[in-house]
Amino acid sequence: xxxxxxxxxxxxxxxxxxxxxxxxxxxxxxxxxxxxxxxxxxxxxxxxxxxxxxxxxxxxxxxxxxxxxxxxxxxxxxxxxxxxxxxxxxxxxxxxxxxxxxxxxxxxxxxxxxxxxxxxxxxxxxxxxxxxxxxxxxxxxxxxxxxxxxxxxxxxxxxxxxxxxxxxxxxxxxxxxxxxxxxxxxxxxxxxxxxx
Amino acid sequence: xxxxxxxxxxxxxxxxxxxxxxxxxxxxxxxxxxxxxxxxxxxxxxxxxxxxxxxxxxxxxxxxxxxxxxxxxxxxxxxxxxxxxxxxxxxxxxxxxxxxxxxxxxxxxxxxxxxxxxxxxxxxxxxxxxxxxxxxxxxxxxxxxxxxxxxxxxxxxxxxxxxxxxxxxxxxxxxxxxxxxxxxxxxxxxxxxxxxxxxxxxxxxxxxxxxxxxxxxxxxxxxxxxxxxxxxxxxxxxxxxxxxxxxxxxxxxxxxxxxxxxxxxxxxxx
Numbered sequence: 001x002x003x004x005x006x007x008x009x010x011x012x013x014x015x016x017x018x019x020x021x022x023x024x025x026x027x028x029x030x031x032x033x034x035x036x037x038x039x040x041x042x043x044x045x046x047x048x049x050x051x052x053x054x055x056x057x058x059x060x061x062x063x064x065x066x067x068x069x070x071x072x073x074x075x076x077x078x079x080x081x082x083x084x085x086x087x088x089x090x091x092x093x094x095x096x097x098x099x100x101x102x103x104x105x106x107x108x109x110x111x112x113x114x115x116x117x118x119x120x121x122x123x124x125x126x127x128x129x130x131x132x133x134x135x136x137x138x139x140x141x142x143x144x145x146x147x148x149x150x151x152x153x154x155x156x157x158x159x160x161x162x163x164x165x166x167x168x169x170x171x172x173x174x175x176x177x178x179x180x181x182x183x184x185x186x187x188x189x190x191x192x193x194x195x196x
Numbered sequence: 197x198x199x200x201x202x203x204x205x206x207x208x209x210x211x212x213x214x215x216x217x218x219x220x221x222x223x224x225x226x227x228x229x230x231x232x233x234x235x236x237x238x239x240x241x242x243x244x245x246x247x248x249x250x251x252x253x254x255x256x257x258x259x260x261x262x263x264x265x266x267x268x269x270x271x272x273x274x275x276x277x278x279x280x281x282x283x284x285x286x287x288x289x290x291x292x293x294x295x296x297x298x299x300x301x302x303x304x305x306x307x308x309x310x311x312x313x314x315x316x317x318x319x320x321x322x323x324x325x326x327x328x329x330x331x332x333x334x335x336x337x338x339x340x341x342x343x344x345x346x347x348x349x350x351x352x353x354x355x356x357x358x359x360x361x362x363x364x365x366x367x368x369x370x371x372x373x374x375x376x377x378x379x380x381x382x383x384x385x386x387x388x389x390x391x392x393x394x395x396x397x398x399x400x401x402x403x404x405x406x407x408x409x410x411x412x413x414x415x416x417x418x419x420x421x422x423x424x425x426x427x428x429x430x431x432x433x434x435x436x437x438x439x440x441x442x443x444x445x446x447x448x449x450x451x452x453x454x455x456x457x458x459x460x461x462x463x464x465x466x
Contacts, residue, residue, distance in 0.1 A: 192300060
């Protein structure tokens with residue numbers, strides 16, 4: 001949907017990232033942040049302003065649905081907080097990236113239809129952590145890069161269908177022994193009808 | 197006495213001729229052994245005739261006792277594979293099934309094969325009713341099986357030209373299941389009840405449920421005379437009540453077993 005912004009003299013945009021994940025205790029946890037320099041409330045949710053500490057690779061617009069990937073980098077995380085990154089069950093979490101347009105003077109989101117607009121919906125496919133050491137200040141910080149795939153990308157990789165083996169059958173239906181003999185039957189020979 | 201002496205002399209001459217190394221004596225010995233072998237061969241052939249049955253013994257025409265008839269059977273190899281996948285059927289299809297179990301019983305005279313035919317599909321979006329499968333026809337070596345009134349025991353098979361073959365009469369039984377081991381059904385056009393699958397497969401228990409699978413158990417009773425000595429090529433013509441495109445797409449998108457596993461909340465299916 002095209003946004004009519006012709007009546008606004010100045011505009012600012014920011015990307016808002018929302019990750020629905022689980023903490024180390026298995027409880028639902030929502031992580032929200034944006035690349036704006038201050039916290040903003042978007043759709044009743046507060047987004048932590050990371051400013052230039054957050055980066056998002058470009059997305060591509062296609063007429064048809066395509067499997068895309070984006071990377072979201074968060075830098076400047078203190079080393080002491082690394083455990084927080086590991087404790088969170090972030091891999092496989094749902095992620096959405098929206099673009100919001102707002103008035104830079106007031107910092108308020110423009111009240112027009114279609115704002116904020118969706119940029120990317122998918123899941124966190126993988127993440128990587130790298131250290132950034134400053135020898136002068138003798139401090140180090142961490143950069144976390146989240147590699148995200150669209151649902152279409154995941155479906156392309158999905159291998160579906162029930163394999164005829166006991167492991168798969170029991171994973172689907174615990175205690176079902178119907179396929180237990182398949183491994184032993186592979187290339188097994190029966191002397192059918194033999195009376196000797 | 198000269199008459200008797202002449203006969204004795206002739207016998208001695210013949211015996212010494214046979215014992216000799218001459219070409220003539222060797223030829224005679226070969227003919228004699230060939231004749232003996234021929235007689236022995238005829239005795240064996242008579243034991244292999246259709247009147248013989250496994251384990252029986254006969255008196256040959258020569259009056260000599262013969263060994264009991266032994267049917268060595270056939271080597272039946274089962275094509276089970278852990279990497280086989282169970283297909284999904286929307287609408288109508290003919291499938292051969294995937295072997296997931298096979299057992300021999302009744303002193304090696306009966307084989308039971310369990311064949312997974314396809315996945316049991318879910319609830320139809322259009323009317324919120326559960327989908328179900330119908331077994332239309334079952335084919336044995338490309339010939340349609342006509343069952344007895346019980347819908348399980350084969351009576352004869354019929355080819356494309358309408359020719360009947362009674363060789364499978366009573367020897368092949370097909371038990372069909374629509375969802376799990378306790379959902380036995382008979383093919384369309386027949387009426388009757390089907391025992392639970394775990395009562396048909398010799399070693400199965402109530403823990404062998406075959407959950408959410410459309411499958412069949414085929415019982416084959418060995419007969420060398422009728423040339424029934426294995427599973428043969430069997431095909432099942434099945435129809436799923438789920439046929440509408442929207443129902444099928446919705447089912448495939450949501451299924452975590454065989455489909456995309458997309459959460460229902462992420463699909464606007466109104």
